[in-house]
Amino acid sequence: MxxxxxxxxxxxxxxxxxxxxxxxxxxxxxxxxxxxxxxxxxxxxxxxxxxxxxxxxxxxxxxxxxxxxxxxxxxxxxxxxxxxxxKLFKELGEGDSLGVIANKVFHSSMASLEATNDALSENDIARAVLKLINAGTVNFFGLGGSSIAALDGYHKFVRTSLNVAYHPDYDIQLMQAAKLTADDCAVVISHSGKNYETIQIVKELKANHVPIIGITSYSGSPLARAATVTLLSLTDEIKYRSEGMYSLISQIAILDSLFMMTVLRSSSRTQPVLMHVRDVIERTREEP
Amino acid sequence: MxxxxxxxxxxxxxxxxxxxxxxxxxxxxxxxxxxxxxxxxxxxxxxxxxxxxxxxxxxxxxxxxxxxxxxxxxxxxxxxxxxxxxKLFKELGEGDSLGVIANKVFHSSMASLEATNDALSENDIARAVLKLINAGTVNFFGLGGSSIAALDGYHKFVRTSLNVAYHPDYDIQLMQAAKLTADDCAVVISHSGKNYETIQIVKELKANHVPIIGITSYSGSPLARAATVTLLSLTDEIKYRSEGMYSLISQIAILDSLFMMTVLRSSSRTQPVLMHVRDVIERTREEP
DNA sequence: TTATTATATGTAAAAAAGTTTCACTTTTCA
DNA sequence: TGAAAAGTGAAACTTTTTTACATATAATAA
Known part of the structure; x- marks a missing residue:
């Protein structure tokens, strides 16, 4: 040739x-x-x-x-x-045009998604999904910037057959946490994983033995340690002024994934997927 | 450039x-x-x-x-x-494992971001940024699923020196729209671009000659036609049950971009960028 | 509903772009 | 030196693209 x-x-x-x-x-x-x-x-x-x-x-x-x-x-x-x-535009230069700024922002977001996807383990996902579909009520917790992801989670899951709850107010979130039991499920979202109010909620949940699905960017954070399952929302390494910015998109993508999996459960054709969920869990009982 | x-x-x-x-x-x-x-x-x-x-x-x-x-x-x-x-991802097969589902969701999101980035024109971005930084108040409008993006926009821009407003309630959004003038700026977000309530708000805004930055997925939608500047949040062509899902991420990325550009404005070192904004606008006076 | 206006679309003629023919010039080499 | 070969541009010719116009269709208003 x-x-x-x-x-x-x-x-x-x-x-x-x-x-x-x-x-x-x-x-x-x-x-x-x-x-x-x-x-x-x-x-x-x-x-x-x-x-x-x-x-x-x-x-x-x-x-x-x-x-x-x-x-x-x-x-x-x-x-x-x-x-x-x-090829090689790394950082945002001072004289960069608007088009370049937009490019950079979009590519950072994409890089964050890629990193987050890479870091997800099938095992963790499976455990999270199982908790969700077997929960009496699913409750979203998130404050400050993470309240947006929490709200998004609520919006998505409210379309499913699950019972879901979310309140933007911290005090109500705390009270809600106090009412939950081991039969429910809590999805706690926090970029840093160590916000004081968020941790108060986590403590309350732990006291009641509520299963916690934690979504955070730091695997060593209090939230990650306390959670039953931790899903990491990683961000692109190159930081601008507000590093939490790209983690929101990763958080949302994680919620999207959980949502899709939960929806698929109800479809009889995808029953095998659910079986597979159980399989995966059986197969890996060690834990982090 | x-x-x-x-x-x-x-x-x-x-x-x-x-x-x-x-x-x-x-x-x-x-x-x-x-x-x-x-x-x-x-x-x-x-x-x-x-x-x-x-x-x-x-x-x-x-x-x-x-x-x-x-x-x-x-x-x-x-x-x-x-x-x-x-890029070898096709449709979600019935027996796909959870890991594959997650992969698919993440890659759809990334594809959506790529398409959105591709479709953005520097001219439009420039016009949008100029409207924002010169506005008396910046108001976010979004209902249903798009309320999340609107809230996110509020959360981001509230950290800047701009005066921003957002209310989750439709009636209040409508009243707020009635209060605005040509000196303000409205950011209206709607996936379909034709939601009835959203269009009512748009009409109110038009009546008051308020500049509208529209964020929607359909360039032919009423919102896109009515908006002063339209920024398209495209989604990956492969649709699942809820097609609005991936547009949220694109919407947020657009808001991220606008936010970054607005923030950069206040830094004196990046004044050239602003000059460039004006240049771009001057240079391209034709077009829709 | 019907009249009116705007939008879409194809046909056909005009314009523009590209190719080939042919006559003329220049170069090559026995 | 002089025939054959190669190079070149003008103009005829072909193909491609654009524009003008007429008609059909959809949207809008009365």
Missing amino acids: VIARSALGKLRGKYDSLSTTEKRIAQLALNSPSTVSEMTIRELASAAGASTASISRFVKRLGYANYREFTMELAHVVVVDAQEGA | VIARSALGKLRGKYDSLSTTEKRIAQLALNSPSTVSEMTIRELASAAGASTASISRFVKRLGYANYREFTMELAHVVVVDAQEGA
Whole structure:
């Protein structure tokens, strides 16, 4: 199989065998492929001081079927080049355009999702799902920035057959926690995992032996230690001013996953999945 | 530097506002950009069951000067895609394990972010940021599922020097809308862009000439048409039961971007960015 | 509902782009 | 030196693309 030579390669390769006029044309294409790729045959002809006929013959001699094919390949060259150069934007530079800022934000989010996904263990997920679908009531807890994720969890799960509860107010969350039992399930969300009020809630839950699904970014945090199952919402390593920003998206994606799995449970066709959940749990009784 | 929206981004961004015939054309281009990039206008017309005239108008509507420019950009996409490598996730199979389900959810989210990022135009972002930083008060509106994104917007922007407001209650949102003026700014979030209550709010805002930043997934929706600036939160094409699920993450990422840009404004070191915002706007006065 | 207006779409003519023919010039080499 | 070969541009010709126009269809208002 013959490797596809780039347009510039062909140009350089045949350069010596070209006539004077054709060399002029080739020169133009080699010097500024991007410009030439956008020219019509007439424009190129006049730029090279040649006739359109010469250009037409020129591209055929290079092996292209027609002029359009030639410009197309020139354009490819341009793209590849541009990408090589653009690779490496790490940090947000001071003079960055809005487009670059947007790119950076989106890619940080995507990196956070990727990291979070990588860190999830099937075993933990399975245990979490089992707790959820067997719970009398499912209760979401989250304060400050994490209240958004908690609210989202409520919004999603309220569509299922589960009994769910969430209250934005801290005092009510605390009272709610006091009412739960070992038959219920609590989903506690906290980026840092050590917010004082959140920990008060966790203590209350522990006192009542309520199963806790903790969603936090720090595996060593009080929340992570106290939780029955911990799901980590990792963030992209490059931090801006507000590091909690990208963890929200990871938190939500975790909730999405739990939601999807819970929904699938009710579908009879996906009963096998549920069986599999139990299997996974049986198979791994050791625990962290 | 103006961000180059990819051809696919443009296609996805405008897709919803296209006519039936044009959707057919767009579909072809989205499905096999490489093939289409090599077609003449006639071939594409017959492949799409349309006239050459329609194709010509179609590419102009997308913002290209002529058909050749369009095929050229499609060819670019091909190169970029080929380099990305294969993305092999398809649908969720019935017997999929929990780990696979999680993978799928996360990758759908990432794909949604990618599509959303692709479809954002720097021009639109710039206009949105300018509206925000010059507004007397910034007001978030969102009902149902989108209330979460609205709340998130409030949470983020409340840390800035801007005056922000958000109320979860519909009636209060409506009253709040009635109080705003042309000096304020409204951020209206709605996945479908056509929720009845949301549109009532939009009408109220329009009556008062309040600038509207619309965040929705459908470029042809009433919200998108009414908004001063529309930012599209695209979702991965593969839909599950609840398609709004992945748009939340895109919505949040858009808000993150706006937030970052707004924050950067207050840093004196990044004043150039702001200048650039104005530049971008000056430079691009046409367009919808 | 019907009239009216806007939107979509294809046909066909015009314009633009690209290719080929042909006559003329220059170069090559016996 | 002079025939054959190669190079070139003008113009005829073909193909491709755009635009103008007419018609159909959908949306909107009375």
